Amino acid sequence: MSSTGEGVWAAPGRLNLIGEHTDYNDGFVMPFALPHTTVATVSRRDDGVLRLTSTDMDGGPVELRVDDLAPGGPGGWTDYPAGVVWALRDAGHRVGGADIHYESTVPTGAGLSSSAAIEVVTALALNDLYELGLERWRMARLCQRAENVYVGAPTGIMDQTASACCTEGHALYLDTRDLSQRQVPFDLAAHGLELLVVDTRVKHAHSDGEYGKRRAGCEAGAAALGVTALRDVPYDSLEEALGRLEDPEVRSLVRHIVTENHRVERVIAHLEAGEVRAIGPVLTEGHASLRDDFRVSCRELDLVVDTALSAGALGARMTGGGFGGSAIVLTETSASPLVAKSVEEAFAAASLEQPRVFTAVPSAGARRLS
Template sequence: MSGTETAGAFEELYGRAPEGVWAAPGRVNLIGEHTDYNDGFVMPFALPHTTVAAVARRDDGVLRVHSADMPGGPVELRVADLAPGREDGWANYPAAVVWTLADAGHTIGGADIHIASTVPTGAGLSSSAALQVVVAMALNELYELGLERWRIARLCQRAENVYVGAPVGIMDQTASACCTDGHALFLDTRDLSQRQVPFDLAALGLRLLVVDTQVKHAHSDGEYGKRRAGCEQGAAELGVPALRDVPHEELPAALDRLTSAEVRRLVRHIVTENHRVERVIELLSAGDVRAIGPVLVAGHASLRDDFRISCPELDLVVDTALTAGALGARMTGGGFGGSAIVLVEDAAADTVAKAVEAAFDEAGFTAPRVFTAVPSAGARRLV
């Protein structure tokens, strides 16, 4: 839905024109999975799929939020009543942003918000981050809060951690807020330093496919939290602030010091995944984009075998794509479902996509959704 269409829907819903319309994208993570809450390295890029929000201020302390993608009318809340632990369904996400801004000392008098989104939900493409970032961007501008994009990302992470109760890292929010068109974002999640890395696959005759397995996942269901707690246990046992501080070359010795096989697996994934991000940076900087394929495959094996967050559908995508001639493939996102990415020569894209679709049909799985990922712009005002 365009900015003009969203503005029109807002006016029909609330009986007045919005003060503006903003968009924030979903993201694909090229490499660097579950490293963000370990102070590590990640490399996402923004998708053209966005969550769009038409917003106008209120001065009566009322927050009204409506989604074109959800049944029913606007959800009405009072800003003064917002608190972690509330159960307001999907409205928890925009409410969390308002609460977090207020908790940080910013005065938010209320708002009317209408939302429409093309970011697939539950697909590991950061639909929740896009929703929170677009609301935060709008309120930041309308209430003249003066927050930099990286700070908006940090506040949105806190909103999801504290208010929603999902222990996510900082990658998704930063990607949605800070990515630029035609680039992947190399992010150091410890100090939030950023580097925009050119990533124009089309110019090289390449394509990155996203395969949404249609298997839904939820970060707040406990498994994500268990992995994070295990990583924190590993860092504590090794006497480091975070697993990012374990050098790759010292990994074998570090693993010998850990007390459980489960924690060893988690630590091994994080340390090797940080190394894989650094390797991809080297290859992209040298212009050897095709060579990142095996690095993606190694990342999937680590997520499948060490972090244990893959599923049969994701494994089928990777195995089938590689057999059909893909240069590389791996699951992306939080895991337990969601999406995989596949790096292919442009000429082979249709063949690989059809092979994956046929494999899903033969296995009796729900048909996947396949589309091309184009590195796109981060959050922005549309109208």
Template sequence: MDVAGQFAELYGYEAQGVWSAPGRVNLIGEYTDFNEGFVMPLALPHTAVAAVARRTDGVLRLHSADIDAPVAELRVDELTPLSKYGQGGWAAYPAGVVWALRDAGHAVSGGADIHLASTVPTGAGLSSSAALEVVTALALNDLYELGLDAPRLAVLAQRAENAFVGVPCGVMDQMASACATEGHALHLDCRDLSIRQVPFDLAAQGLQLLVVDTRVKHELGDGAYAERRAGCEEGARILGVSHLRDVEYAQLPAALAKLTDEKIRRYVRHIVSDDHRVEQVIGLLDAGEVRAIGPVLTEGHASLRDDLRISCEELDLVVSTANAAGAIGARMTGGGFGGSAIVLVDEVDAAPVTKSILEAFTSAGFTAPRVFPAVPSAGARRLA
């Protein structure tokens, strides 16, 4: 992607730099981030790339190579949450970052010209929106010399999505995009934002982690995500804790006995057990037992399907078909209601497992999924 050349052609002068931020896939720990729990994402090689230059007149111009639309021209001092550029549309994400930086007291009022291009599949649960936010935040941090570190940029990017766009997401996606390192999974404590880079060298173990994009599009802003978040918060209130992270796994049966609402009981069971699964996976990886995480992934899918109820026919088909074809483990990943699943396989089984999944989709009359290996990649960085 020659985003610098496209920038010059579009705006008539040279960009001051080019930045990149990746999408992510989450290995384990789903919907646990906004419960101040634990997650374990890894960055993908798929990225959003931005060519950017500062302005001095308070104008923000935004353009995407991936969208058939003219340059969006806004004024920094007129950016308003949940307005025209705060509800829907790709431009809400970079615009929201500018608003969040300014709202936090950072000097970005001069504006910017931004041209973006992305290889992160949209609607696939791979955090294409977080990649747009983080790459914008990093570019403006550099150009305006704000001096913010990667976790702080991630938090501001999350605020853009929460308050400006109106999606009540947790901080995992932005932290993964901003802070991941090549060859590692990111163990993130969503309470204090402490991170640990966990070596995740699949090739050395003769393994592959496949991403299966079902091509079923989902929108987290449609209320289903918010409803589950509200249910988790209600469960925490009933149990007398600030967040469900405070319910220990050993206490789960006693906690569930206090909940009379069946739906809230399911949500609580998923969150507490998924936090426990993150701890299980960490222990196995630290012990060098990478293959042993497979059954934990599959168990996690059952919880997402039956307790959180965010799966769909296509995702369930990926998991059941992959496991029947010899996969070590599989689960849906991301916000659900479509999107992607991950499949852990021996390298020698990657092709036959993929073939089985494609054949199962054909037999079911579903659109063929996109399948590719998830290679743990670098987080956001300046390219030029």
């Protein structure tokens, strides 16, 4: 394979502005793409071999036969691209072997969807090279199936759709039931604002069981309430619905999902009215719900939120699946350095590893580079 292969593709990580754990409940989410990407250099092979290499991962090349791919693989990072090839072929698409080399700037384990980035860039490259003609939303669906079935992580559809479909300067309002989407302008700089990402450097894994427990609890709540998914519980009828649930843990999960869907709608209303600062308190409400009702926060994430708010931030919350990863902080641009410094000092005082802090800029979705 030449240094450029037959082509080079990129897919971004994503940051979720609001709408956490709602995606596998047929609810609403609002992610945007980060400038951080996974880049794949790809060439087709005619011998049925999938050869995977990465600049960022330990170990040499991994070679797999596409005819032998099946769920329950060896584990590790190669399960994600291998799962995409399996999902494409399992859906009837004529995909053969390939040489794929990956390089990534998406932080792993930070709740910024490094897994979705490698899945989507793989699907996009193979879609182009093998002329499959798949729409972006359909590629996202197949990538989700790869992660659910091949990798064994029960994630929703948000991450893959965000990586595949987001556009620069916008947040993506996505209805995860029918995959209808709307690009909502999200230009913070024009309002003198910044959105900081604080990577706590605490690693988490969605497939470690806790994510699955939350999902099962949500499904139990929907079944007890007689609805297809918790998205079907109206916000105005929440208290009545909660009164019908006997299990206090299920009740808490239901409360979070229903109120979180409502928060997504409130954020959209504020953004479309040009009231960007007004989303700050809604973000903070979301964190309290994730911390208290969904119980997926942790000491480090709570420290970021509490410290940032004390330093003058307009709003803050954890983002991603939880149990570590990253938090986001909405702040005036002029106050951003002080907020970031305060968080770093709080971590030092708590004898925690220094967090990584950077500014999130809504960026382009997956694309071919050459």
